[in-house]
Amino acid sequence: MSRNTKIPAGRVTVNSIAAHAGVSIGSVSSVLNNRHVERRISPETVEKIRASAAKLGYLPNISARRLRGGDGVKNNVVLALITSFEAPIPLVKHFIVALRQAVAAGNEHTFSVLIEMFPAGRLREMPGLLTGDHFNAALVMNTTAEDDAFLARAHLPYPVVLVNRSIPGYPSVVEAAEAGGRPADILFRRKCRRMGVLHGSPLTQTTRARVDGFMQRALHVSGIAPNEIVAGMLSELAGYEAMRAFLKGGGKCDGLYAVSDALALGAYRAIKEKGLGIPGDVAVIGVGDYDIAPFFDPPLSCVGVSHQELAEQAATLLLQQLARGRESGRTVEVPLVESLRASTGAA
Amino acid sequence: MSRNTKIPAGRVTVNSIAAHAGVSIGSVSSVLNNRHVERRISPETVEKIRASAAKLGYLPNISARRLRGGDGVKNNVVLALITSFEAPIPLVKHFIVALRQAVAAGNEHTFSVLIEMFPAGRLREMPGLLTGDHFNAALVMNTTAEDDAFLARAHLPYPVVLVNRSIPGYPSVVEAAEAGGRPADILFRRKCRRMGVLHGSPLTQTTRARVDGFMQRALHVSGIAPNEIVAGMLSELAGYEAMRAFLKGGGKCDGLYAVSDALALGAYRAIKEKGLGIPGDVAVIGVGDYDIAPFFDPPLSCVGVSHQELAEQAATLLLQQLARGRESGRTVEVPLVESLRASTGAA
DNA sequence: TGACTTTGAAAAAACGTTTTTTCAAATCCG
């Protein structure tokens, strides 16, 4: 995150301190880095400089430090993880680990990872996004339709990899296209006929694809159009409320696909409260974006991509762009992983 | 005063490109930033420069860019979030939000947030930690005992705030001391007499305090020393296995305190598998480090600090250190929040 | 033809550090 404010009024630098203490900047630097013994600065001068620094409230400029460069500081590449505030960032850890491994192969650079968060729909206002002043490459995720539209017409002057979004001109890593269809198949095999899909509003590119894929396949295999159950957001509470309202209103459903595990967990509660059994009365399937889905009660069946895989592919693709130059259109599809558990009747 | 025209062996810079293309660095920079129209660079030169840049694989040095400074790039302060790989980073989002709010008021600087992860126990090897080359201030969390020992003897040359660790010489934000005692009281009030505490190994400072506090208070109020149930780590699976082994071995327990919600969720499964009821046979209480604890089945009672509060306090303290200079010993205790739910028999 | 303008690009300056070099003054030693 970088919040921009506009008081250009002089920052305190080694120069200010030097002026204030009446010494040279070299002496100031030596003292500030505790090199005053080797550099033979007299105790009085040390004291003067320390006092001035404390009084003025000195904050070193990290860019300048790194530019000058000490050990391992040079040849540093800055990668940004750009995500909206509203969405969780479960990928962060995986991404950093993946990046670390990709890097460990040992080449000439060191990497820093910067986290930049923006309010949903306002990616365009992010400082440094258009100029490339802040990082060398970026991984962008959790964008809204509005952000996607902005990205489609912008041209970012550095390598970018999109996660779970597909926009012309950008390489991206996305879940396999049949993420929506597969759950429909699974539920149909489970003999579900009146299926439902629980999703949030507004839809993102990914959740829309899941919903559409599910609707089509479910209709195709069962001959019955599934119910669309719309929650306010992707949270447990929203899922609970939407599902409760649906059931209360007499909605019937023997197989439910939730486009996030949070929604699935919320639905669990509504279903149980209604006195229905999972999977006996309603089979439920999620997307596997919660690591703890196997510990839901009953354990949640999921069809989705492995976060680790997604992160690894994204990291690899990003580093490739950096190494080989940008390839504008490359899209990597991460294969689905089916984890069938008790919520769809598996052992 | 001959400007050097040599090609440095290392990283590709504007200088290398200029030498390769036989032009000046100014021209290179202009072309690279798409300023060649205003700057009246001839099409042939543009082409030459583009070709050289592509061929050499140019990556701009972000530090140099930021040093030169465009709009809003100056006066930038870099904050680091330092955490071990092994632990989740649920605080990240809260921290960034809190920071953003804290910053919105003051308006002298812009901030960047850097994420630095280290393998548990090897904080000391983190590049830039001792020199302060990478950031202006840091928030350190999820350290092991070994890391804590390192911190105790190190002197980091920038403001640091520890999260949930207390080490002489560092300001810190910690959960209230009675985090372990309170659950014992609650369970005792629930008429639990044979209590147990489920924790991971090795213990961190925080989990040790919880365990110790619980043991003492439980013994004090009930007169019976609680069982210590030790899991391999803080995961659901480890909690499940430890609890299952405990119950299988004939262990009895009518009130369980888990030092992480992950452990609690694992224990849930073991308890249910054994045919026991929650809270009927075993009341369970966690620490509230999972946002979804209210959606466990039954909803998990928790005694712990609010992540948001923790993050806000940490951010505030860090910014204070930056603004006012370091205050070595300040410790902020974040008050406990009791969320009593069905797992201890609440409505 | 000669005083202008335009064109294209090189040179220089600046950003804030850290480190290396230089240098004057003080001190030492024979």
Place this chain on the structure above:
DNA sequence: CGGATTTGAAAAAACGTTTTTTCAAAGTCA
């Protein structure tokens, strides 16, 4: 007392950019 050494600190160089300034050559116009 004078050359050599030590002390303390200023000055300069370097890091890699971007922007501003300078400047030569070519073109324009009267």
